[in-house]
Amino acid sequence: MYRTHTCGELRLENAGQTVTLAGWVQKNRKMGGMSFIDLRDRYGITQVVIDESSSSELNEKVAGLGREYVIQVTGIVEERQGKNPRIPTGDIEIKLTHLNILNEATIPPFTIEDESDGGEEIRAKYRYLDLRRNPLKRALTLRHKLAHETRNFLDGRNFIEIETPFLIKSTPEGARDFVVPSRMHPGEFYALPQSPQQYKQLLMVAGYDRYFQIVRCFRDEDLRADRQPEFTQIDCEMSFVEREDVLNTFEDLMKHLFKSVLKVEFKEQFPRISYADAMRYYGSDKPDIRFGMKIREITDKVKGHDFVVFDSSPYIGGIVVEGIASYTRKQIDELTEWVKRPQVGAKGLIYIRVSEEGIKSSIDKFFSAEELQALADDMGANKGDMIFIMAGKQKKTQVALGTLRIELGNRLGLRRPDRFAPLWVYDFPLLEWDEETKRFYAMHHPFTSPKPEDLEKFYSNHKEDLEQVAANAYDFVLNGTELGGGSIRIFDSNIQKRMFEVLGMSEEEYLYKFGFMIDAFKYGAPPHGGIAFGFDRLCALFGGQETIRDFIAFPKNNTGRDVMCDAPSKIDDTQMAELFLKSTAKN
């Protein structure tokens, strides 16, 4: 062993001991006849000192130490004269007696500090240097803890972790699979799993009634911001359960993680809201409930005032924003332009300012001050508040109001990263109609069970009926981000077949793709359900960050490239030939 202690553990009570440490030179400076080395490792920083009057050979060696040199030092622990209360080892320093340079270091292309001077690209190329910085060290340590506590909790609840295969059958339904050509089976391909969905359901058929896995998944999508082609899930499934059982179990998991990792305790049950109510009150299927500002529908209350926008709209709703009655006309105009951008797509924005000086609105022409005051009272607005109103088709307008709500939450600092507001959303629609391809898609996935009370509609051939079928599905939402989703599954082979039919698959197609699932369901499938959590995002949210990249040791960039090792790359012609492949790419 190259060391007796780490750079994070020496304290005053070690004074007088001779110790050996190893690590990286964070800083090396001379001051008042002394040299000071800040020695860094994973556990902290320890100050090493040498007096100019000591051995000149040793002093010379110290003088030659550059940043990030790897050294081994031996010396005596001494109490510091000028203590540094900002670091745990700040009470002591090591009086150097031996120095061993283990490895030299070229000057790194950016500073290894909490705030580095390096841009994103250069830090990605030298990821192994970026990973030396504290914020990334903290992120990866947090990730380890979250994974470990997840496993401890689930093990304690009789879940067993079972590894499912990575080389599986390609059954594209939804996103695109990454594929892996087979050398042994010419012309054939494996797929990398988008999730272990089918395997975990087969494990339920096999009787492993509490399964989990922290597992890598793959999706060959055009990368949106902060998406990765490979990502990690906490994947879980249970048998002989109903929705409440799944929700309670994983609510307990989340509470355990909050408590054991962040020391945040949730005593009450997490709020639960139906999809319909989430859309109604928040204009979103993943509401951020760290703040109120709920959407209120006022359709019936504002019609009949000769205002054509209201009179011609099937839906009118608004939000009350506390304390911003002082917004200037310019600010309101800017916000109006903001909601009119195609990303939000609202036609306009109506305001009612409820200030000390009285009520003021962009619809004064159509409503008397008394009428506006009555509306403001009805919507719960107080003096000092602002009301924003939109009108149009119901869902579109709700979503636009929801987007505005989030934007105002951001602008007003209501979305604090150190506050946590978990939420369950349930009863999602089962199916989504796609106008372009003129077919239904599964909103969750094709194994999600319709709610029993909607089975009749599920067997109907009318689009309108099918659109109304609710799924026994649920999402876990944290701070406005969907962190997990799951459902009670279909466990009847006939219902499963019907589902494939509804999704427009021929019998031939679904038997080719999922025949083994339908087969399996014939041999005694238990009722079952489960959930999967996005682990990268969970880590980011627990770390109070927006982006997942710092919580992944070696992430890909936005084009799916690993810029550090330069992957993907070309392969040999011989290997191509062995795989029975020819490239049609130009160059």
Place this chain on the structure above:
Amino acid sequence: MYRTHTCGELRLENAGQTVTLAGWVQKNRKMGGMSFIDLRDRYGITQVVIDESSSSELNEKVAGLGREYVIQVTGIVEERQGKNPRIPTGDIEIKLTHLNILNEATIPPFTIEDESDGGEEIRAKYRYLDLRRNPLKRALTLRHKLAHETRNFLDGRNFIEIETPFLIKSTPEGARDFVVPSRMHPGEFYALPQSPQQYKQLLMVAGYDRYFQIVRCFRDEDLRADRQPEFTQIDCEMSFVEREDVLNTFEDLMKHLFKSVLKVEFKEQFPRISYADAMRYYGSDKPDIRFGMKIREITDKVKGHDFVVFDSSPYIGGIVVEGIASYTRKQIDELTEWVKRPQVGAKGLIYIRVSEEGIKSSIDKFFSAEELQALADDMGANKGDMIFIMAGKQKKTQVALGTLRIELGNRLGLRRPDRFAPLWVYDFPLLEWDEETKRFYAMHHPFTSPKPEDLEKFYSNHKEDLEQVAANAYDFVLNGTELGGGSIRIFDSNIQKRMFEVLGMSEEEYLYKFGFMIDAFKYGAPPHGGIAFGFDRLCALFGGQETIRDFIAFPKNNTGRDVMCDAPSKIDDTQMAELFLKSTAKN
């Protein structure tokens, strides 16, 4: 929840309680006016009874229950009259009051019993049914426990689990990579990792001084028996360590696993043996030391007796097999044929029988009885023992003797699966010369460090010198199986470059493939080393089994095919086009 208890937990003290269980019908039989259902779940079997005099509707429902039906039963726990001491729930039974059929089941294609009547192929196709059998349930539960205890131990020792990427750069060196075509980067491919070797070393450069990961790895090899294209490793790396630190740490891990999972306690240090001694005494680099029967070299002792086989051989060695002096001539002849098969490749087998009646040998012509007796004494043979001798080139003969030793260990029942004999083997050769390609290959991998005392030879250009360079590498061997291997790594970019040179790579080639590694080493790489354990095989050995297949939930067959879901398979032409690929496979 569909149940109040599992099928494994009710005991006499629950008598009188009304309970609800859910599970699979293992058996349903009528006897003496009663019906008995054996209800099974992951946790056990509980007997459910109903009297013929009870509700005829309920009796009819019970009569219709087939094997593997999924049912929910409610009833009262009662003490059994005829107790069954073989199962933990054998003191009680459930007097049925309600029966709910959750799912029917087609009769399974083989029996779900400890010893099934199904052949390997049919069980593979219906893996989800095979997984219902106890031996597989035990295997997967053991696997979960081993993984969980591994994590607990390493977490307790300050290791952090860090996930490394699966879509990496293809750098074939050794086995063939599986590759993944990129859609976003036409003509380019990712590789699936054969191990996270380079990433874990970069994590050391990044300062994460104790890393581990239980991780899937991939190797596109022609499958030998009991190999899988995807397999799992316990992958570990440490900084600021020497060989002893690594060995001690992971010896502690192994002891922890033996104790916590198998209740087997190792108090003494595991034996350690050099590669040279392993070859000398066991003719193997992974000796099974559950039994003795060491190889003894007798080259100098038997020459000069006009026996041309001995006189012309550079090496002569033998083993003493206790208690088989009674082997018949026929048995010895059969053994001689066995060693002459190409798999062993010995030229012949000489025996010396040391029995009560005196000494008898196939070389009586050349040696007097006294001479043979002296030889037997010298080799440590007692009355009742048999000596087998081989002669030839040293290494080849040692290996053949080692193979014979293992075979005799098997035949004589000396290799008991419930006994555990761990062993460290160290100081492997660094390089292996391949006559066919006329180049050196890394015996472990190209990042393994040569021993410091051999550095001069390492820089020599003579094949003979290079062949003698020892690696600072070690294997963990259990019961004659290599379970783990590792080394102290090169951490100097110049030595790393030299290694690539020795392996016959041009500068252009190694910079293209490993440039980022050589770069990384310039920025302050610490001394480091590590080890990786084959987790599938570790599970199998801990489970007392020879084959790993039962310890993997969904294994591939010998051609790398998943016969359950039929992967690999063809993919759409559109997908091929998106990937810029054309198949050249005939079909």
